[in-house]
Amino acid sequence: MFRNNGNLTSQLNRKLELWRNVPSSEMNELGQYPIVETLIKTVWGGIIPQTGQLLSGRAADTTLSRTTHKIKVRYDSSILPSDWFVYGGSRYDILYILDPYLNHERLEIFCEVVV
Template identity: 60%
Template sequence: MFRKQDKRLSSMLNKRVEVWHTVKSTVKDRLGQYPQEDKLYRTAYAGVIPQTGSLLSGRTADTTLSRTTHKIVMRYCKDITPDMWFMYDGVRYNILYIMDPYLDHERLEIFCEVLL
């Protein structure tokens, strides 16, 4: 069923993104513990769409941070979770929430935040 507001999904997926997650290491460190480490989970084609942006000022030492939100659109995948993040062009996109529009398991719209 084609919805009027939908674009062809394949034309939106024009960026190759990496999906990362944190896992417990299989090797003990010098303290005898299994540390957490970041690991590449998979790569996928996605659309990276800017949504909003704001400046966070009044920080220590007169620094200003930029808070920008993006929507990442990708084919439906049930194993993407909110504790993961995306890397694209050297920028980390932290997942805020994941939405399956129309609940038809065709695509995911993943709303992310970038702190610069």
């Protein structure tokens, strides 16, 4: 599915929603601005399941052992580790974000599926 042919556009075949917790613009009855889940934007990306070999032999509950999927998107500095993606009714919590080769071309975002 993902070939190393340098054509990033062909790999970005899914429309993903990027969500974030943000303070509400309306004050509640306690005089506070509650935190609400907000759709930030939609982005094109590719979802790559990680293999069981990546998960085996790691200490329990480490970031790497919790990684279930890798999401590739075009470089976007506004994506935060506290954000999450939604695709097909599944939520993908971001564990960490990698900018391969630091060339600001694409991001590889390692995620954990929340059931």
